[in-house]
Amino acid sequence: MGAALVLNATYEPLCVVPLRRAVVLVLAEKAVVVEATDRVMHSERLAVPIPTVVRLARFVRVPYRREVPLTRRAVLERDRHACVYCGHRADTIDHVRPRSRGGTHVWTNVVAACARCNHRKGDRLLSELGWHLSPQPVQPPATVAVVMGWTAREPSWEPYLGLPERLGAIAPAV
Secondary structure, eight states: OOEEEEEOTTSOEEEEEEHHHHHHHHHTTSEEEEEEEEEEEEOSSOEEEEEEEEEESSOOOOOOOOOOOOOHHHHHHHTTTBOTTTOSBOOEEEESSOGGGTOOSSGGGEEEEOHHHHHHHTTOOHHHHTOOOBSOOOOOOTTHHHHTTOSSOOGGGHHHHTOOSSTTOOBOOO
8 A cells, every 4th residue: 555754843854654544643633744656545525636645734753863773684675686796686794894894883894785795705805806885874764764674765765865866876786
């Protein structure tokens, strides 16, 4: 059926809710439609545009926003399941600076890679292979945790998540 991004009154992303819940929030005047599709939901007496982004009418205090946990799934999601070395479909992760050479398991050292490139790289540094990354991998902001795991992400959500076109914006370079 779909989903909608819920923003706080200050336009801070809070969560993703099913489309039905977003419409109920709008009808109860607890939220206003910020962005909608060109389609409309009809009832007997009412027509409501189908929202993709809604903003709460009142501010909701969020107690603590923690970091996005570093998991294989999260790294693949950040890099859009594309190998940073060749651009093909990624199915594993790779440490840019290998752990055997003092590299750590942090967001700025882990990238998505296909099995072929990961095997070719092994425990070598990129400089030894003549490879480079442009730009470097980044830690996603905490707002990404809101949509992490939603494979069908709406393009209209991007401006409200404070992200570039691609999470991490890592371009393949060999």
